Amino acid sequence: MAYDVVIVGGGPAGLNAALNLGRARRAVLLCDAGTPRNVAAKHMHGFASRDGIPPPEFRRISREQLQRYKNVEVRDTRVGSVEPHVGGFRVALGDGTTVEARRILVAVGMEDVMLDIPGYKELWGTSIYQCPFCHGWEVQDEPFGVLATEPAYLDYAIMVQGWSRDLTVFTHGSFEVPPEQRERLHHLGLRLEERKIRALHGKDGHLEEVELEDGTRVARRVMFSAPPQRQPELVIRLGLALDEQGFVKVNGMGETSVPGISAAGDTTTRMQVAVMAASAGGLAGAVMSHGLAMEDADRRYTAATGKPPPAKQKPH
Ligand SMILES: Cc1cc2nc3c(=O)[nH]c(=O)nc-3n(C[C@H](O)[C@H](O)[C@H](O)COP(=O)(O)OP(=O)(O)OC[C@H]3O[C@@H](n4cnc5c(N)ncnc54)[C@H](O)[C@@H]3O)c2cc1C
Structure with missing residues (x-):
């Protein structure tokens, strides 16, 4: 038929x-x-x-x-x-x-396509989210990260501030942040971290720390990222x-x-x-x-x- x-x-x-x-x-x-x-x-x-x-x-x-x-x-x-x-x-x-x-x-x-960062795949969907409208409410005011792999994600990070003011933008060394953007983020209260991420650490699907290339660890509970x-x-x-x-x-x-x-x-x-x-x-x-x-x-x-x-x- x-x-x-x-x-x-x-x-x-x-x-x-x-x-x-x-x-x-x-x-x-x-x-x-x-x-x-x-x-x-x-x-x-x-x-x-x-x-x-x-x-x-x-x-x-x-x-x-x-x-x-x-x-x-x-x-x-x-x-x-x-x-x-x-x-x-x-x-x-x-x-x-x-x-x-x-x-x-x-x-x-x-x-x-999962990013080649240890821990990323394991935390995807439970602590790493692609969309704040879908998952931001449940984690509001937690320590957030935004993985900004392109300049356009700097504006995205500013929008995500609507769900938490405790926000660090990680560029993972992907691009040079222009000085005027750096100043803008600073005045809006966003922290900027340009070192590469070595690994994401967490337990039972819950993000705890972002480890940078020099071993520095930044405590974060949530990461927004669009792979x-x-x-x-x-x-x-x-x-x-x-x-x-x-x-x-x-x-x-x-x-x-x-x-x-x-x-x-x-x-x-x-x-x-x-x-x-x-x-x-x-x-x-x-x-x-x-x-x-x-x-x-x-x-x-x-x-x-x-x-x-x-x-x-x-x-x-
Ligand atoms: C982690 C995560 C959380 C999300 N949370 C939310 C949320 O809270 N709220 C919200 O609105 N949206 C959310 N989304 C987005 C939402 O899941 C998608 O927008 C939605 O599922 C898209 O629907 P779709 O029917 O286009 O595709 P999908 O839901 O992805 O369905 C596509 C289906 O096609 C099947 N398929 C593929 N190829 C073939 C083939 N050759 N033969 C037969 N079947 C095939 C797949 O197996 C799959 O089942 C989330 C997305 C992600 C990644």
């Missing part, structure tokens, strides 16, 4: 797309490899009605609610490849099966056009450079929070449903009249 849509990825973006498409009575297969970005985080914040929920619980409830829609199938499997096939795509799954689909939604998230990211390999293999920051290029409707393939969630944007990913997935699902309905209508019209469908109306 051919699915209307195969959704690749079962995070907030893919789950909300499945919900919208399911409710639109589309035949949907959602495939998830089970490696969400927030896997290290104990709680998810900033999602109205779900503030503070453990991420696995969010996915469990979402999947439970999808069970009502018998036209939506969920499989815990990786999508290995997506190839063009008559009128759509042929999709090879990690469980050894191959399915066909008229449309594909890529909701694969992004991969955070580099890379696209999951499927995105590269699909040949989707990327923007200058490496995110999948989509139009306002979630459509990519490849006809029939849409994308939503972290893979498309630097604005990476669950509620935005869910919203983008919902929109992409609705737009795909509209496109499928128009395609079906054209086919029915031609079958009934023997004529090609009239030219498309321009959207309002």
